[in-house]
Amino acid sequence: xxxxxxxxxxxxxxxxxxxxxxxxxxxxxxxxxxxxxxxxxxxxxxxxxxxxxxxxxxxxxxxxxxxxxxxxxxxxxxxxxxxxxxxxxxxxxxxxxxxxxxxxxxxxxxxxxxxxxxxxxxxxxxxxxxxxxxxxxxxxxxxxxxxxxxxxxxxxxxxxxxxxxxxxxxxxxxxxxxxxxxxxxxxxxxxxxxxxxxxxxxxxxxxxxxxxxxxxxxxxxxxxxxxxxxxxxxxxxxxxxxxxxxxxxxxxxxxxxxxxxxxxxxxxxxxxxxxxxxxxxxxxxxxxxxxxxxxxxxxxxxxxxxxxxxxxxxxxxxxxxxxxxxxxxxxxxxxxxxxxxxxxxxxxxxxxxxxxxxxxxxxxxxxxxxxxxxxxxx
Ligand SMILES: *Cc1c(COP(=O)(O)O)cnc(C)c1O
Numbered sequence: 001x002x003x004x005x006x007x008x009x010x011x012x013x014x015x016x017x018x019x020x021x022x023x024x025x026x027x028x029x030x031x032x033x034x035x036x037x038x039x040x041x042x043x044x045x046x047x048x049x050x051x052x053x054x055x056x057x058x059x060x061x062x063x064x065x066x067x068x069x070x071x072x073x074x075x076x077x078x079x080x081x082x083x084x085x086x087x088x089x090x091x092x093x094x095x096x097x098x099x100x101x102x103x104x105x106x107x108x109x110x111x112x113x114x115x116x117x118x119x120x121x122x123x124x125x126x127x128x129x130x131x132x133x134x135x136x137x138x139x140x141x142x143x144x145x146x147x148x149x150x151x152x153x154x155x156x157x158x159x160x161x162x163x164x165x166x167x168x169x170x171x172x173x174x175x176x177x178x179x180x181x182x183x184x185x186x187x188x189x190x191x192x193x194x195x196x197x198x199x200x201x202x203x204x205x206x207x208x209x210x211x212x213x214x215x216x217x218x219x220x221x222x223x224x225x226x227x228x229x230x231x232x233x234x235x236x237x238x239x240x241x242x243x244x245x246x247x248x249x250x251x252x253x254x255x256x257x258x259x260x261x262x263x264x265x266x267x268x269x270x271x272x273x274x275x276x277x278x279x280x281x282x283x284x285x286x287x288x289x290x291x292x293x294x295x296x297x298x299x300x301x302x303x304x305x306x307x308x309x310x311x312x313x314x315x316x317x318x319x320x321x322x323x324x325x326x327x328x329x330x331x332x333x334x335x336x337x338x339x340x341x342x343x344x345x346x347x348x349x350x351x352x353x354x355x356x357x358x359x360x361x362x363x364x365x366x367x368x369x370x371x372x373x374x375x376x377x378x
Contacts, residue, residue: 003062003177004246011057012239023054025236047224051232055239056207059197062176062242063189065209067216069223070235074172074192075100076228077206079108081168081188083222084215087112089136094121094151095350096144098192099339101170121149122282128159137166140186143173143286146298146334146358147351148273150282153289157185166215172196172325177249178292187212195325196295198241199248203234248327251363252295258366259359259373263299268377270355273298296324298334298358301377305354308333314376317368324360329369332358 001009012023026049033039042048052070060068071077078101085091093105095118105116119126121144138160142151153169160167168188169181175196181189191197193205210216223229230238253276260274275286276293286293301307311331312320318329322337332338335354339347361369 001061006058006061007245008243010061011054023051023236023239025232026050027232045232046227046229049229049232049235051239052230052235055230055235055242058239058242059176059191059193059207060209062245063171063182063209064180065182065189066211066213067220068207068209069216069219070193070230070238071206071208071223072228072230072234073204074190074194074206075104077190077192077208078104078170079226079228080219080222081190081208082109082114083226084166084218085109085112085114085136087114088134089114090132090134091116091137091139092127092130092135093118093139094141094144095119096121096147096149096352097141098145098170098172099334099341101139101141102339103341121147121151124152124155124159127156128163131159131163131165135163135165137168139168139170141170141173142179142289143275143294143296145173146273146296146332146339146356148173148275148280148296148298150275150285150289152285153181153184153186160187161185166212173296174290174294175245175249175325177246178253178294179290182209182211184289188215193238194323196249196252197245197325198238199245199325199327200237200241201323201326201328203230203237203241205230205234205238248363249292249295252361253292255363255366255369256293256295256297256361259361259369260297262370262373263297266374266377268301268303270300270302295361296358297361298356300353300356303355308355308357311357311376315372316375317364317372318359318362318376324358326360327363329362329364329372330360332360334358 031042056068117130166187169186170190172192188210263269263272274297321330
C-alpha cells in the first residue's frame with residue numbers, strides 16, 4: 001500500500017463482530033477470560049487495548065516500521081525511549097530542540113547522572129567529536145524547532161552505527177508524509193502525535209516506530225511498567241486524524257510557501273526561516289532528505305518585544321498559542337512559550353531571540369492567512 005492508503009487502512013479492518021467500518025472505541029479497562037491464561041490477546045488496557053493497537057499498527061505502517069507504540073504524550077514517548085538508558089550513560093543531541101525535550105534531558109535524566117552533550121544541529125562532524133566511551137545514543141530533531149535547521153540523518157546514522165549507538169529522530173515537524181527517518185538509517189522515530197499526526201488540536205499524544213525487536217520489547221515493557229498510555233478515545237481520535245494526513249500536509253506546505261514568500265518581502269521582517277526557500281542554508285539537504293518542506297515558518301522582525309503584543313492584538317484568524325501542526329494557524333513566541341524553560345543566555349546563543357516568532361501555518365485559505373499577517377505587521 002502507498003502512503004494515503006495506509007493512512008486510511010493500515011491496522012484497521014471492519015469490526016468482525018458487527019461489521020462496523022471504523023475501529024470501535026474499546027472503552028474498557030479489562031477483558032473477560034474463559035479460563036487460566038485463556039483470552040483473546042487482551043487482559044488489561046494498560047498492557048493492551050484494541051483501539052490503541054490499531055493506532056500503533058497504523059503509525060508503524062506510515063513510518064515503514066515493523067513496530068509501533070503509542071503513549072499519552074510526546075514526552076511520555078520520549079521517556080519510553082530514554083528508558084533504554086541507565087545511570088552513567090551519555091547522549092549526544094542537537095542544540096536546537098523542543099524545550100520540553102531539553103527539560104527532560106536536563107532536569108529528569110540529569111538526576112540519574114545521565115548526561116547530554118549538545119552540538120550545533122547542522123554540523124555533522126561535531127556529533128562524532130562529542131561521542132564518549134559511555135555514549136549510548138544520538139538524539140535528533142530535524143527540521144529543528146524553532147529555527148528550522150536540517151540535520152543530515154543519513155550522515156549521522158553512519159556515525160551512530162560506526163560507534164554502535166542508537167539514532168533516535170524526533171519526526172514531529174515533518175510527519176511521515178514528508179520524511180521517513182528509518183529509511184535514512186535511524187533506529188527509532190518519535191512523534192508528538194499532538195501535532196501533525198492527529199492534526200486537529202484536540203488530543204495530546206505520542207508514538208514511536210522502530211524495526212529493532214530488542215529495543216521494541218524493552219520500550220514495550222516500559223510502556224506497560226510505567227503506564228504512560230493513551231486512552232481508547234484519544235487513540236481513536238488520533239486514528240481519525242491520520243486518515244487525512246496526506247491531504248492536510250500538502251495544504252500546510254502550499255500555504256507555508258505562500259507565507260514564507262510574503263514574509264520575505266515584508267519590510268518589517270528581518271529574516272525568514274523556511275527550508276523551502278532557496279536562501280535557506282539547508283535547502284539542498286531538505287530537497288534530498290524530505291519529500292516536502294512542511295508547514296512551519298519562523299521569522300524575526302524588526303521591533304521590540306512590545307510590538308509582539310501589537311501584532312497579536314491585530315490578528316483575527318491566526319491564534320496566538322503554543323503547539324503546532326493543527327488545521328488552524330497558530331503563532332507562537334518561542335522565547336517565552338515553547339522554549340521558556342531554556343535559560344536566556346543559552347537561548348540567545350542559539351539564535352532564539354526575543355523577536356523570533358514561529359508560525360504553524362494552518363490549512364485555511366492562504367489569502368486569508370496572508371491578509372491577517374499583513375494587517376498585523378503593517
Ligand atoms: C510538542 C513536541 C514534543 C512533546 O510532545 P507533547 O505531545 O507535547 O508531550 C516533542 N517534540 C517536538 C518536536 C514537539 O513539537
